[in-house]
Amino acid sequence: MLKMWRSNPRLLLDDCLLIMIMAVLAACGLIYEYLLSHYSARVLGSMETVIYAMIGIMIVAMGLGAFAAKQVKDPYFGFAWLEVSVALLGCSATVILASLIGFTQYLPQVIADTFSIPQDMLPLGGVYASLVKLSQFMPYVFGFVLGFLIGMEIPLIARIREDVYGKHLTNNVGTIYGADYLGAGVGAAVWVLLMLRIEINQAAALTASLNWVAGVIFFVRFRRQIKAKLWLIVSHLVLAVMVYFVFAFGGQWSSKMQDLLYLDKVVHQQQTRFQNLVFTRRDMSGGLPSVYSFYINGRLQFSSADEHIYHQMLVHPAMAVSARHDRVLIVGGGDGLALREVLKWPVNDVTLVDLDDELVDLFRQPEGLLAPYLVEVVEDLTQGAFSDPRVKVINNDAFVELDNFLSRGAQFDTIIVDLPDPSHPDLNKLYSKYFYARLGQLLYGDGAMVVQSTSPYHARKAFISIGKTIEAAGFAHVEQYQQNVPSFGQWGWSIATKMGAAPSERAAQLTPFLPFQLDWLNQDVFAAALVFPQQFYAGSEQIEVNELGTHTLYQYHHLAWQAELGLSAQ
Numbered sequence: 001m002l003k004m005w006r007s008n009p010r011l012l013l014d015d016c017l018l019i020m021i022m023a024v025l026a027a028c029g030l031i032y033e034y035l036l037s038h039y040s041a042r043v044l045g046s047m048e049t050v051i052y053a054m055i056g057i058m059i060v061a062m063g064l065g066a067f068a069a070k071q072v073k074d075p076y077f078g079f080a081w082l083e084v085s086v087a088l089l090g091c092s093a094t095v096i097l098a099s100l101i102g103f104t105q106y107l108p109q110v111i112a113d114t115f116s117i118p119q120d121m122l123p124l125g126g127v128y129a130s131l132v133k134l135s136q137f138m139p140y141v142f143g144f145v146l147g148f149l150i151g152m153e154i155p156l157i158a159r160i161r162e163d164v165y166g167k168h169l170t171n172n173v174g175t176i177y178g179a180d181y182l183g184a185g186v187g188a189a190v191w192v193l194l195m196l197r198i199e200i201n202q203a204a205a206l207t208a209s210l211n212w213v214a215g216v217i218f219f220v221r222f223r224r225q226i227k228a229k230l231w232l233i234v235s236h237l238v239l240a241v242m243v244y245f246v247f248a249f250g251g252q253w254s255s256k257m258q259d260l261l262y263l264d265k266v267v268h269q270q271q272t273r274f275q276n277l278v279f280t281r282r283d284m285s286g287g288l289p290s291v292y293s294f295y296i297n298g299r300l301q302f303s304s305a306d307e308h309i310y311h312q313m314l315v316h317p318a319m320a321v322s323a324r325h326d327r328v329l330i331v332g333g334g335d336g337l338a339l340r341e342v343l344k345w346p347v348n349d350v351t352l353v354d355l356d357d358e359l360v361d362l363f364r365q366p367e368g369l370l371a372p373y374l375v376e377v378v379e380d381l382t383q384g385a386f387s388d389p390r391v392k393v394i395n396n397d398a399f400v401e402l403d404n405f406l407s408r409g410a411q412f413d414t415i416i417v418d419l420p421d422p423s424h425p426d427l428n429k430l431y432s433k434y435f436y437a438r439l440g441q442l443l444y445g446d447g448a449m450v451v452q453s454t455s456p457y458h459a460r461k462a463f464i465s466i467g468k469t470i471e472a473a474g475f476a477h478v479e480q481y482q483q484n485v486p487s488f489g490q491w492g493w494s495i496a497t498k499m500g501a502a503p504s505e506r507a508a509q510l511t512p513f514l515p516f517q518l519d520w521l522n523q524d525v526f527a528a529a530l531v532f533p534q535q536f537y538a539g540s541e542q543i544e545v546n547e548l549g550t551h552t553l554y555q556y557h558h559l560a561w562q563a564e565l566g567l568s569a570q
Contacts, residue, residue, distance in 0.1 A: 014164050017221060019179045022157050024214045025083070026183030027190065029150040031207045032090045033058050034191050036146065039094050039200050040139035041297075049558070050139075057140055058147030065151025072152070075159040076225040082156065083215035084235045086149045091208035091243055093142045094201050095250050104135040154180060160222075196273050201250030205243045212239055264293060268370055272358035279374060292377050293487070294335065296359075296420065303487035304381060307337055310491065312521040313483045313529065314450060315341035315416055318495055320514055321506040322414040323446035327351075329405075331398045331430075331439075332452075333418035334359040336382040339391065342416065344516060349390050351412075357395035360386075364393070399429055402438045412442055415449040422454070422462065422553045431466060434548035436473035443498060448506075449475070450495045456482050456532070457490035459560035464543045465553050467494045472545045477502035481529035504530055 033055060041050035072078035158176050195203040216236060223229060264280035271277075278295040292304040302310065315338050319325055326348040330338055334354035342350055354360050362369055364386035366378040385391065394401055398419075417439070422431045429435060436451075443449055451470060456463040463480065471478040475496040482492040495503045504527070507513060513523035546553035 011164065014221070015161065017217065018157055018161050018164070019175065021214045021218055022153070022176055022179040023183030023186070024210055025086075025150075025153050026180040027187030028086070028090070028207050028211050028214075029153070030184045030187035031191050031195060031203070032086075032093075032146055032150070033143075034188075035090075035195065035200065035203055035207065036093055036139065036143050039097065040143070054140065054143045058143045058150075061144045061147030062151030065148040066155050068148070069152040069155035072156060074227070075156045075163065076222050077227050079153070079156040079160060080215065080219055080222075080226050080232055081235075082149060082152055083211055083218065084232065084239055086146065086153075087208040087211035087215065087239055088235075088242065089142070089146050089149070090211065091204050091239070091246050093146065094204050095246060097139055097142065100135045100138055104131045196271070199251040199271060202247050205247035205250065208239070208246075209243050212236065212243060264291070267292075268374060270358070270362070270369075272356050274356045275359070277359060277362065279370075292374075299420070299423070300487060301335065301420075302337060304377070306486045307381070309483060309520050310485045310488070311337045311341050312518050313481070313485075313491075314338055314418060314452060314493060316514060316518065316521050317481070317493075317503065317507065317526050318414050318416060318448045318450035319345050320510060321495070321497070321503045322448045323444070324413045327412045327414075329353070329412040329415045329442065331415070331417045331419060333416070334363065336360075336363045336385045338416055338418045340381075340383050340385040342414075343385055343388055343390070347390060349392065350388075351392045351394065353394045353396060353398045353401050355395065355397050360393055360395060399435060402435070402442070405442055406438065410442060411444050413444055413447045415439055415443050415447070417449070417451040419452060421452075421459075422557050425551055425554050428546065428551055428554040429548060431469065431553050432546050432548040432550075433469050433473045436470050436475070440474050440498060445499050446497075448495060448497050448503060450493055453480065453492045453494045454557060455488065455490055456480070456492040456536070459557050460536070461543050462553055462556040462560055463492050464537065464540050465546055465556050468540070468543060469546045469553070470494055470496050474498070476500075479503050479530060480532075481526070482532065483525075483529050 036058075037051045037054040040054055069078075154176055158172050161172055161176070195206075198206075219226060219229075219232060219236070226232065264282040266278055267281045268279040269277070275296050276298070278298075280293045280295070282291040282293070284290060294301045294303075319328075319342065325345045328342050328345075328347050328350045330342065330350065330352040332354055333339060333352060334356055336352075339350060339352055352360075363378055363382055366375045370378060386393065396404075417430075419430055420427060422428050431451075439449060449470075451466060453466040454462050467478050467480045476499050478494060478496045479502060480492055480494045482490055485491045497503055497506070500506075501509075507523065507526055510523070513526070514521070543556075544552050
């Protein structure tokens with residue numbers, strides 16, 4: 001081959017061009033895979049299941065596409081059209097999916113308004129239910145088709161490379177796959193460092209633009225071998241226009257369609273490196289204030305109408321039964337609402353650990369990030385908690401940050417764990433026995449720890465497993481309590497102490513229970529919250545502790561909510 005390059009330098013140029021095109025296409029293919037998985041999970045919920053299913057479907061489709069590529073008689077013509085098709089589909093997928101899903105969500109309301117049907121009689125069954133299922137299935141259809149097309153790239157470019165050389169190449173497959181793997185690695189880096197930071201339609205448009213550039217270069221270089229050039233030129237021009245419009249306006253359109261997935265009007269949407277953040281507003285009649293809700297990845301985090309119930313129940317029982325209130329650790333709680341409640345106590349310092357710095361900034365410094373009226377809403381909710389000089393915020397993975405605390409010998413009087421539900425395998429470790437044992441090392445012997453523990457009604461096994469896991473981590477007394485939070489339904493927490501009396505005994509002996517008056521929580525409310533139905537813990541000995549490295553709790557939680565949605569049976 002070296003002799004051929006020396007005798008024909010143009011051959012070397014063509015070969016390098018083909019290999020570079022393959023590397024670029026591999027990067028684009030991986031980004032499309034991540035992008036479609038990420039977006040589908042955002043709009044369909046159940047993020048972990050959707051992502052893994054989408055990646056699996058696309059990989060299988062790529063294999064089928066590789067088999068199908070041998071049916072393409074003209075590799076030059078086939079490859080040129082393949083790149084246009086991949087770019088068109090990849091660029092438009094998120095916009096089309098947003099439109100389909102948004103349409104099916106909004107359709108019952110359109111029918112109800114047209115025929116004056118009462119709101120409690122919206123047409124939600126029959127044909128509509130079938131349309132909803134179809135719209136939820138469509139992301140996987142897009143994933144399969146896109147994966148099928150991507151899978152055809154390597155076989156076709158391998159055939160083109162052999163045609164350029166005019167003979168069978170011994171290491172052809174190895175060279176092409178080498179370029180593919182390297183390109184995929186670059187694509188993964190681009191996804192993490194760039195694409196996650198920008199609006200998802202802009203990410204799709206930028207990726208399609210790389211496909212477009214690769215396709216144009218291929219077309220220009222091998223135009224003599226390609227038939228039907230006119231339609232390819234037209235297709236590339238159409239693709240260029242589409243890329244521009246999706247980049248410039250796709251986000252606005254998708255946002256309008258995605259807004260239909262929420263019950264209320266979406267007033268702010270933001271994609272951070274880690275998650276999608278949404279504020280919604282519900283305007284109330286009768287002069288009542290508007291209700292604002294905050295979602296992460298489509299899951300409700302709080303509603304301004306009743307968040308005080310959740311955060312009072314989370315924070316104050318643990319603060320009340322701790323012997324002192326000098327040093328407090330909050331794990332999670334990047335919205336600052338648990339922090340607001342902690343600062344009602346005479347604390348010396350509070351450390352808050354949350355992974356997402358952009359989430360924290362949204363609540364700490366909303367000016368410039370939110371509309372002026374939303375800034376007022378956020379400031380009213382947080383009550384300036386982040387500006388308190390006693391507060392220290394650490395943006396890091398709590399699992400990692402605990403090691404830093406332990407290495408410094410840090411100790412806390414109260415630990416408040418306000419993490420999202422274990423709805424993703426990555427969160428499972430933050431609910432493990434190992435994690436709670438390390439938190440126990442940070443807690444003073446006469447202190448108390450409280451953990452947000454999901455819904456005892458909707459996810460009973462997950463709720464009980466959290467309590468059992470904390471107890472297995474070495475806490476002497478673990479008690480669970482519940483309260484109805486209208487936006488969530490029945491919700492639960494686990495409170496634990498390392499030694500001495502149980503939290504309920506300590507609370508019963510406190511006079512007063514709290515050194516200040518709250519509008520919801522008092523001693524009687526907390527005592528009542530500790531009571532569960534008679535058979536609630538029946539069979540709990542069969543519920544397992546969540547060990548590090550297992551997905552025990554994640555599975556309990558996932559299966560419970562799948563059953564709640566009618567997607568599976570527990």
